[in-house]
Amino acid sequence: MEFVSGKKAADTCDLEHIVEEYRAKKLANGAKVSFTGFVYNVRIKKNFSFVVIRNHKRLFQCFFSPENCRFNIESLREESAVKITGTVVADSPCKINPGFEVSITKIEVLSAPPAAQPFPIYKAADWSDEVLFDNRALTLRNTRHRAIIKISSGVLTGFRDFMIAEGFTEFVPPSIVEGGAEGGADMFSVDYFGKPAFLTQSPQQYKQLMVGVFTKVFCVSPVFRAEKHSTSRHINEFAGLDLEMGFIKGLDDLLRLETRMMSYIFNFLRADYADELAELGVELAEIKQIPKIKFAEVKQLIKAEYNRPYRDEHDFEPEEEKLIGKYFKEKHNSDFVFITHYPSAKRPFYTLDDPQNPEYTLSFDLLLNGTEITTGGMRIHDYHAQTDKMRARGLNPDHFTDYLAMHRAGLPPHGGMGIGLERLVMRLLRLDNIKHAAAFPRDRDRLKP
Numbered sequence: 001m002e003f004v005s006g007k008k009a010a011d012t013c014d015l016e017h018i019v020e021e022y023r024a025k026k027l028a029n030g031a032k033v034s035f036t037g038f039v040y041n042v043r044i045k046k047n048f049s050f051v052v053i054r055n056h057k058r059l060f061q062c063f064f065s066p067e068n069c070r071f072n073i074e075s076l077r078e079e080s081a082v083k084i085t086g087t088v089v090a091d092s093p094c095k096i097n098p099g100f101e102v103s104i105t106k107i108e109v110l111s112a113p114p115a116a117q118p119f120p121i122y123k124a125a126d127w128s129d130e131v132l133f134d135n136r137a138l139t140l141r142n143t144r145h146r147a148i149i150k151i152s153s154g155v156l157t158g159f160r161d162f163m164i165a166e167g168f169t170e171f172v173p174p175s176i177v178e179g180g181a182e183g184g185a186d187m188f189s190v191d192y193f194g195k196p197a198f199l200t201q202s203p204q205q206y207k208q209l210m211v212g213v214f215t216k217v218f219c220v221s222p223v224f225r226a227e228k229h230s231t232s233r234h235i236n237e238f239a240g241l242d243l244e245m246g247f248i249k250g251l252d253d254l255l256r257l258e259t260r261m262m263s264y265i266f267n268f269l270r271a272d273y274a275d276e277l278a279e280l281g282v283e284l285a286e287i288k289q290i291p292k293i294k295f296a297e298v299k300q301l302i303k304a305e306y307n308r309p310y311r312d313e314h315d316f317e318p319e320e321e322k323l324i325g326k327y328f329k330e331k332h333n334s335d336f337v338f339i340t341h342y343p344s345a346k347r348p349f350y351t352l353d354d355p356q357n358p359e360y361t362l363s364f365d366l367l368l369n370g371t372e373i374t375t376g377g378m379r380i381h382d383y384h385a386q387t388d389k390m391r392a393r394g395l396n397p398d399h400f401t402d403y404l405a406m407h408r409a410g411l412p413p414h415g416g417m418g419i420g421l422e423r424l425v426m427r428l429l430r431l432d433n434i435k436h437a438a439a440f441p442r443d444r445d446r447l448k449p
């Protein structure tokens with residue numbers, strides 16, 4: 001028998017380690033190095049070739065000449081996993097490299113794909129959405145498309161770090177449920193050992209329940225919507241960044257929290273994801289404050305400002321949201337805007353009405369570049385107030401005994417919000433379609449890969 005210690009061995013074949021050593025001036029011209037990676041691109045010239053290697057972070061161009069390395073370069077397939085050995089060529093002007101190149105002396109193919117790739121993965125501009133999503137095993141390796149998913153990972157990390165620093169506790173809500181928070185519409189049904197069940201449409205019930213346990217809670221979980229419409233901002237499965245906090249005084253506590261959160265996430269991305277933002281040509285502004293305006297007020301404002309009568313007095317049309325984004329960008333130089341006090345008729349039964357004017361709610365949306373990325377608000381904490389509102393909406397509280405268990409157990413004044421990860425990434429990177437912000441998007445027609 002032996003013991004496994006968990007001690008980490010230095011990875012001397014990590015290109016990032018070599019880059020660090022070069023930057024620290026520990027590797028001079030002519031130093032011998034070895035590193036592993038994928039063959040991204042081979043450009044064969046008359047007397048020499050360029051071999052571009054991709055690791056988890058960067059592209060790195062190497063110089064190949066048959067005089068220095070005995071290898072049939074024409075046989076080297078793109079996406080082969082290789083180990084490159086060579087010598088450092090200092091002060092290289094190559095734009096993609098971090099200041100130096102490597103002149104190859106040995107190529108070891110660790111694993112080669114069985115056939116040439118169906119298309120070059122560095123030519124993303126040529127791809128239709130069908131090609132892009134049908135071939136995720138390949139297309140996610142493209143530096144632009146993987147940068148999007150890396151930014152998404154950065155948003156998740158930033159969100160979690162921020163929440164933990166603010167004293168929130170993470171928990172995992174279930175994905176298979178008996179019924180829905182919004183009453184069961186737009187849910188995918190599943191067969192659960194012969195009983196009808198659904199894929200969750202929101203972790204609402206669970207995060208409210210957990211306020212009674214930890215006061216400040218958050219979760220990152222898949223959310224399923226069986227909505228049949230196809231728009232550029234809806235997918236049928238998305239990652240929900242959800243939080244709920246108890247003992248708050250009002251809506252402004254939530255707005256301040258989200259302003260701090262967005263500011264934190266943007267700063268974090270600017271500092272730690274600068275390469276990916278540069279790859280995508282995106283600059284993120286510093287967020288110090290976010291304007292807020294009431295729903296009814298902004299409706300009138302946009303109508304007057306753009307001479308555009310609205311049809312729906314209880315909600316925004318997508319065009320109106322765009323104009324709101326435009327207005328706050330032009331007048332207040334803000335990409336974000338909070339819209340508060342949505343009509344009660346348009347918000348779920350658990351939303352707290354504004355005591356000053358019960359036709360409206362203590363709720364909000366956050367818009368980024370003219371698209372909603374967050375919905376939130378104060379919730380009803382009192383058992384009788386909740387059952388009264390249910391009855392007023394024609395709902396029978398007896399059908400909500402499971403939901404109302406937390407009210408019977410006792411809840412503090414509380415509120416929270418839900419942010420769609422892909423929506424946020426789509427808007428902050430200004431992508432045309434939310435599907436581009438998902439590694440494996442699900443829409444009405446797409447169930448694979």
Ligand code: ATP
Nearest residue numbers: 225233234235236238372373374375418419420423
């Ligand atoms: P919308 O009005 O845009 O359809 P919603 O009001 O149904 O969204 P909520 O149910 O309040 O949205 O969900 C909270 C957040 O989840 C939204 O602000 C958005 O970021 C995200 N979201 C909601 N539906 C989808 C969807 N189908 N695809 C991707 N993200 C979504």
